[in-house]
Amino acid sequence: xxxxxxxxxxxxxxxxxxxxxxxxxxxxxxxxxxxxxxxxxxxxxxxxxxxxxxxxxxxxxxxxxxxxxxxxxxxxxxxxxxxxxxxxxxxxxxxxxxxxxxxxxxxxxxxxxxxxxxxxxxxxxxxxxxxxxxxxxxxxxxxxxxxxxxxxxxxxxxxxxxxxxxxxxxxxxxxxxxxxxxxxxxxxxxxxxxxxxxxxxxxxxxxx
Amino acid sequence: xxxxxxxxxxxxxxxxxxxxxxxxxxxxxxxxxxxxxxxxxxxxxxxxxxxxxxxxxxxxxxxxxxxxxxxxxxxxxxxxxxxxxxxxxxxxxxxxxxxxxxxxxxxxxxxxxxxxxxxxxxxxxxxxxxxxxxxxxxxxxxxxxxxxxxxxxxxxxxxxxxxxxxxxxxxxxxxxxxxxxxxxxxxxxxxxxxxxxxxxxxxxxxxxxxxxxxxxxxxxxxxxxxxxxxxxxxxxxxxxxxxxxxxxxxxxxxxxxxxxxxxxxxxxxxxxxxxxxxxxxxxxxxxxxxxxxxxxxxxxxxxxxxxxxxxxxxxxxxxxxxxxxxxxxxxxxxxxxxxxxxxxxxxxxxxxxxxxxxxxxxxxxxxxxxxxxxxxxxxxxxxxxxxxxxxxxxxxxxxxxxxxxxxxxxxxxxxxxxxxxxxxxxxxxxxxxxxxxxxxxxxxxxxxxxxxxxxxxxxxxxxxxxxxxxxxxxxxxxxxxxxxxxxxxxxxxxxxxxxxxxxxxxxxxxxxxxxxxxxxxxxxxxxxxxxxxxx
Numbered sequence: 001x002x003x004x005x006x007x008x009x010x011x012x013x014x015x016x017x018x019x020x021x022x023x024x025x026x027x028x029x030x031x032x033x034x035x036x037x038x039x040x041x042x043x044x045x046x047x048x049x050x051x052x053x054x055x056x057x058x059x060x061x062x063x064x065x066x067x068x069x070x071x072x073x074x075x076x077x078x079x080x081x082x083x084x085x086x087x088x089x090x091x092x093x094x095x096x097x098x099x100x101x102x103x104x105x106x107x108x109x110x111x112x113x114x115x116x117x118x119x120x121x122x123x124x125x126x127x128x129x130x131x132x133x134x135x136x137x138x139x140x141x142x143x144x145x146x147x148x149x150x151x152x153x154x155x156x157x158x159x160x161x162x163x164x165x166x167x168x169x170x171x172x173x174x175x176x177x178x179x180x181x182x183x184x185x186x187x188x189x190x191x192x193x194x195x196x197x198x199x200x201x202x203x204x205x206x207x208x
Numbered sequence: 209x210x211x212x213x214x215x216x217x218x219x220x221x222x223x224x225x226x227x228x229x230x231x232x233x234x235x236x237x238x239x240x241x242x243x244x245x246x247x248x249x250x251x252x253x254x255x256x257x258x259x260x261x262x263x264x265x266x267x268x269x270x271x272x273x274x275x276x277x278x279x280x281x282x283x284x285x286x287x288x289x290x291x292x293x294x295x296x297x298x299x300x301x302x303x304x305x306x307x308x309x310x311x312x313x314x315x316x317x318x319x320x321x322x323x324x325x326x327x328x329x330x331x332x333x334x335x336x337x338x339x340x341x342x343x344x345x346x347x348x349x350x351x352x353x354x355x356x357x358x359x360x361x362x363x364x365x366x367x368x369x370x371x372x373x374x375x376x377x378x379x380x381x382x383x384x385x386x387x388x389x390x391x392x393x394x395x396x397x398x399x400x401x402x403x404x405x406x407x408x409x410x411x412x413x414x415x416x417x418x419x420x421x422x423x424x425x426x427x428x429x430x431x432x433x434x435x436x437x438x439x440x441x442x443x444x445x446x447x448x449x450x451x452x453x454x455x456x457x458x459x460x461x462x463x464x465x466x467x468x469x470x471x472x473x474x475x476x477x478x479x480x481x482x483x484x485x486x487x488x489x490x491x492x493x494x495x496x497x498x499x500x501x502x503x504x505x506x507x508x509x510x511x512x513x514x515x516x517x518x519x520x521x522x523x524x525x526x527x528x529x530x531x532x533x534x535x536x537x538x539x540x541x542x543x544x545x546x547x548x549x550x551x552x553x554x555x556x557x558x559x560x561x562x563x564x565x566x567x568x569x570x571x572x573x574x575x576x577x578x579x580x581x582x583x584x585x586x587x588x589x590x591x592x593x594x595x596x597x598x599x600x601x602x603x604x605x606x607x608x609x610x611x612x613x614x615x616x617x618x619x620x621x622x623x624x625x626x627x628x629x630x631x632x633x634x635x636x637x638x639x640x641x642x643x644x645x646x647x648x649x650x651x652x653x654x655x656x657x658x659x660x661x662x663x664x665x666x667x668x669x670x671x672x673x674x675x676x677x678x679x680x681x682x683x684x685x686x687x688x689x690x691x692x693x694x695x696x697x698x699x700x701x702x703x704x705x706x707x708x709x710x711x712x713x714x715x716x717x718x719x720x721x722x723x724x725x726x727x728x729x730x731x732x733x734x735x736x737x738x739x740x741x742x743x
Binding site for chain 1 (some may be wrong): 211212250251328329346349350355356357358359360361362451472473474478479481482489491492493496497499501502503504507601602708714715
């Protein structure tokens with residue numbers, strides 16, 4: 001086994017309804033696009049393995065499942081997030097304006113230990129559309145003013161920059177954790193699975 | 209925006225407590241069109257977890273609103289520490305060494321200001337409960353695939369109060385043989401007894417115990433020749449009973465305990481990471497994934513039922529001057545307009561609860577413990593007291609602290625019912641936190657009483673006119689009553705439908721290539737049994 005540990009990253013995607021969160025996730029993981037998602041039905045979380053500098057990283061990308069529509073995401077959704085993707089629609093200025101409050105909401109709910117340096121990424125989606133209303137410059141300026149958050153212009157429909165954006169997300173999370181092991185605040189948690197023994201990494205769960 | 213809220217649903221669920229959330233998930237899962245509302249800005253209702261700030265708000269709100277005191281009352285909060293940390297040697301981040309019981313680093317001196325600044329690190333449960341490793345909720349979480357939204361920790365030990373001190377209760381076979389607290393002869397006796405209880409099926413149980421129907425479990429254990437020590441372990445700690453516990457009930461409780469051993473950890477119990485309040489949210493997420501619409505901060509004003517053609521009823525709800533319609537309304541007891549509740553039940557037994565935050569565990573151990581302590585009643589009229597101690601590894605509090613929950617059936621009021629027990633295991637005197645003593649110091653406490661949601665008549669599901677009222681939290685150790693009530697309600701709303709069939713893993717979802725329909729769920733094995741969402 002390599003000395004480099006396998007890494008699981010929990011990535012959550014936030015942004016107003018209709019900006020393309022589910023489509024981005026689906027394009028990245030399944031390489032598919034559908035015009036038909038009205039509200040998010042059936043979107044839960046998807047996982048994909050990527051390789052970053054010889055390390056295998058499993059990205060687990062969590063959709064809002066539509067609970068953001070009436071500002072009803074519960075705190076449980078945010079638990080243990082390693083990074084946060086904020087999405088807006090370049091044709092809808094109000095979705096751009098919402099970024100600030102999504103970012104704040106994330107920091108309040110997830111309460112990461114180092115909020116100043118928490119890895120965010122901003123995606124301006126739907127650049128394939130004609131009726132663009134938020135300029136790249138405006139978005140970039142905003143991102144710079146927020147401690148230089150990386151910014152990508154994407155099209156989930158035409159698969160523009162989607163791969164690159166998610167690769168960067170993974171890379172940035174790992175870069176923050178170069179020295180220390182990937183940080184796990186609560187080790188040895190138990191997942192319930194159909195077989196009788198959960199993942200017992202601490203080994204003291206033997207009950208014979 | 210609220211205006212976008214659709215108005216017509218098959219099922220509207222009001223309140224995000226445990227029962228309501230399970231029903232919402234179950235209905236949505238089989239394709240019902242579900243709207244789920246809550247009047248407050250967070251999930252869980254009476255089953256919620258709060259961070260320290262949220263808890264302060266909750267206390268204030270309840271104390272200033274008599275309407276809310278129908279469910280929770282007698283709230284009494286007390287600090288045992290200073291507002292600010294005194295200026296002297298204030299040790300920062302004094303956690304470089306792990307909590308080793310021998311070479312203890314100087315203890316952090318906590319102030320109220322520390323609690324306030326670290327408020328987000330607290331997750332304090334209003335309804336703390338455990339899961340039996342082979343109990344109905346664990347099985348449901350696994351079979352429905354909702355387990356993917358939650359993480360757990362094993363309870364590491366079961367304690368009891370024996371001969372005026374805390375004693376670990378040997379649970380597993382290994383424990384029984386390792387313990388020095390019981391003699392070899394007692395060990396054999398205990399193993400024999402426990403093995404036979406596990407071995408009984410329903411029928412054998414009825415045979416073996418047919419003459420014990422009107423006798424107590426204690427009489428049975430005495431009859432079996434168990435020594436007083438063993439009777440204590442089995443009756444108080446394993447069965448969680450009192451001297452009055454009926455025999456059959458004791459046997460059933462023991463069996464439940466024993467059947468859940470050996471699955472995940474050393475004890476039969478699991479505790480949800482970040483507290484019990486996470487669990488309703490897991491069910492809500494599943495509901496949302498299957499198309500359920502969520503709207504917090506949405507109080508309802510009025511509920512009316514109308515008979516439309518052919519005796520079919522329709523329920524309408526007024527909410528923020530909008531009219532919402534549904535075939536079935538499922539409503540939590542805490543959200544329910546008074547006129548929908550059945551008349552006051554005759555003296556149901558309420559619950560006395562307390563929460564303590566302390567600066568150490570009640571019984572030091574090598575690794576951070578997660579403990580269930582069952583106190584036998586200290587006096588004749590008292591009830592047994594259940595104590596849960598959870599530490600930082602559960603996400604319940606900052607490092608260096610423990611959160612301890614006390615639960616018993618109410619006799620007088622929470623404070624008088626529980627203070628004598630708290631004094632046995634905590635130092636309640638306040639004062640210097642650095643002084644080492646054999647008991648942890650209590651830094652903060654909250655006593656409160658709660659209506660017993662499991663009590664007869666207090667809003668059990670009726671289903672009359674399409675309205676189902678969900679019970680609030682009961683005093684039981686586990687979630688079993690909530691699960692069974694939710695299933696009952698679901699079966700009335702959706703007769704003949706499967707209760708929470710397994711949700712597909714994300715990888716199993718087949719996305720249509722073309723754009724003619726939205727994504728559809730398909731089970732890999734078989735999708736003939738009503739998986740696909742209804743139109």
